[in-house]
Amino acid sequence: MKYSQSNIEQLFKLIGSFPNQQYVQTDYFEYIKTKDSIWPNQLLNLQASENEIETVLDLIEEQSKDGEIPNLLMLNPNTKIHSLNDKLRQRAYKSGLWYAMAHSLNNLTPQNTNPNFKVIRVQIKDLGIWLSIVEEELMDNKPLNTVLFKNLLDNNNCYFYLGFERNLAVATSFLFVDKKMQECT
Structure with missing residues (x-):
């Protein structure tokens, strides 16, 4: 998972380097904000202590309501904030999964193909x-x-x-x- 997570972060940083796009690192999270596009607008790499999490979630809600930051938070499966899932449920946040994949191409075996x-x-x-x-x-x-x-x-x-x-x-x-x-x- 480490490779997949790093790969998507590098992709977002590349996108943020393009004209009219942003990749921003704050004290508590990073975000990618793209103009005129549904994707990949999102927050990532949430970093907060157990004591800070409520304040950080309040900040995210306030700034996303104003459109200053995206309103989608992508969580890394390795996030170490133990109470985070409970806090998100209490706030009635929607959640879903979208997997990044990395696959070694070193040991591929031939497969049947569809000629069409x-x-x-x-x-x-x-x-x-x-x-x-x-x-x-x-x-x-x-x-x-x-x-x-x-x-x-x-x-x-x-x-x-x-x-x-x-x-x-x-x-x-x-x-x-x-x-x-x-x-x-």
């Missing part, structure tokens, strides 16, 4: 198709910032894929590889 299914690496001309599938199927028809994804597509650490069944685009994939972390695995 084809995967291509996305080029700029394909990005609109990729975005429309992701917006509809993953983001509940909420918009994604096209310029942000063009910037990611131009980055050597980012890989976009489209899957086609009988020439119809039916699947997407996005891969970000943090080169520094890759050397550690």
Whole structure:
């Protein structure tokens, strides 16, 4: 999980370096704020003592209500604030899971393939198709910032894929590889 968590943090920092995007580190949490996009707007890396957690949650609620910070908190499974889940339940926060995945490619075995299914690496001309599938199927028809994804597509650490069944685009994939972390695995 350490690799996956670090990888997503590096991706968010990359996005925050793009024009009109922000990656901010505060005393108690970090956040990624993107303009004109549902994703990846979120808070992460919550750091507070047991004594500070109520005050920090009040701060988050106040600042997110004003739109100053995103209103989605992504918790790292390794968060060490023992009372946090109880505090979030008491405040009636919604929760869900979204797993980041890392898989070693060293020991892959050949698998049967479907001859009608084809995967291509996305080029700029394909990005609109990729975005429309992701917006509809993953983001509940909420918009994604096209310029942000063009910037990611131009980055050597980012890989976009489209899957086609009988020439119809039916699947997407996005891969970000943090080169520094890759050397550690």
